[in-house]
Amino acid sequence: MLKLLVADMSExxxxxxxxxxxxxxEIKICQDGETALELLHYFKPDVLIMHLxxxxxxxxxxxxxxTHKPRVIMAxxxxxxxxxxxxxxxxxxxxxxxxxxxxxxxxxxxxxxxxIQPREDTRVAxxxxxxxxxxxxxGYRQLREGIPVYAQNPEMLLSKELYPAIGDIFGLPDxxxxxxxxxxAITDAWSRRNPIVWEKYFPGATEAPTNKVFISKLxxxxxx
Numbered sequence: 001m002l003k004l005l006v007a008d009m010s011e012x013x014x015x016x017x018x019x020x021x022x023x024x025x026e027i028k029i030c031q032d033g034e035t036a037l038e039l040l041h042y043f044k045p046d047v048l049i050m051h052l053x054x055x056x057x058x059x060x061x062x063x064x065x066x067t068h069k070p071r072v073i074m075a076x077x078x079x080x081x082x083x084x085x086x087x088x089x090x091x092x093x094x095x096x097x098x099x100x101x102x103x104x105x106x107x108x109x110x111x112x113x114x115x116i117q118p119r120e121d122t123r124v125a126x127x128x129x130x131x132x133x134x135x136x137x138x139g140y141r142q143l144r145e146g147i148p149v150y151a152q153n154p155e156m157l158l159s160k161e162l163y164p165a166i167g168d169i170f171g172l173p174d175x176x177x178x179x180x181x182x183x184x185a186i187t188d189a190w191s192r193r194n195p196i197v198w199e200k201y202f203p204g205a206t207e208a209p210t211n212k213v214f215i216s217k218l219x220x221x222x223x224x
Contacts, residue, residue: 002026002113005045007036007054007062008076016102017049023135024110024125033057040066047113049105051076052084052096060084063091072112076100123222124148130197132189139185142166142178143215151219158212182211 004025006017014029021027028043030036033054040048040062048070052059059075075093077084088096094112097105110126124147133140146166149156156162163175172178190198190208201217202209209217 002046003043004028004047004049005030005036005039005043005070007031007033007039007048007050007059009051009054013102017105020102020106020135021109023141031055033059033062037062037066040068040070044068045070047072047074047109049074049076049109052080052088053077060087060091063088063093072109074105074109074112076105124218127201127218127221128189131201132192132194132197133185134188137181137185137188138170139181139183139188142170142182143185143218145169146178146182147215147218147222150215151223154216154219158215162215179211182215186211186214 002025004021004027006014006027006029008014008017008029009031011031014031018027018029025047028039028045030039031054034056036050036054036059037057039045045068050059050062050073052075054062057065063073069092073091073093075088075096077096077098079098080088080096085096095108097108100108107129110129113126124144128140128143133143135141146162149165150162156165159175159179163178166178167173167175170178187208198205201221202213
């Protein structure tokens with residue numbers, strides 16, 4: 001699991017980010033630059049989300065003084081003068097978000113992760129996020145683990161092979177539990193769907209796709 005450090009003055013925002021991303025990352029959060037610098041040294045995150053205007057040490061100073069450089073650096077800001085933008089790029093910032101919502105941040109972050117770490121499970125997560133799946137549902141986690149398995153062997157039978165394989169991963173002896181959880185997650189995402197996004201995945205669909213149709217489509221799209 002990738003390690004994520006989130007540094008922002010707002011405890012409400014950092015808590016919301018932690019809640020939204022806890023199933024994707026091992027997370028540390030802080031509200032000031034000095035603590036961020038210490039955590040960069042000791043925690044050594046793979047991903048850093050940091051507001052540029054932190055107390056005690058601003059984000060640019062933190063990046064300049066840190067000996068550990070995360071693979072992904074996303075900066076948050078309310079505004080950014082031209083000199084700060086230039087310096088941020090020099091210090092490794094790949095993307096800047098201005099006053100983002102947690103959902104906007106999550107989608108953009110998963111896109112960035114997919115670019116540097118194009119594993120099948122990461123690609124699956126990007127698709128699931130795009131389709132609006134809630135990460136706190138069991139079916140989301142089961143799809144994330146199960147779709148790459150199916151992508152390797154698309155001839156698998158869901159009830160007799162794939163669901164039991166997913167059940168083994170999560171310690172669920174009854175594969176019907178897996179089937180129902182996945183169905184619930186798909187139905188939930190469909191009920192809250194963005195029609196434009198879902199049309200790209202399932203053209204002409206007038207109801208939530210079956211487990212088989214959904215898994216087959218995402219397995220196809222997540223292959224290299």
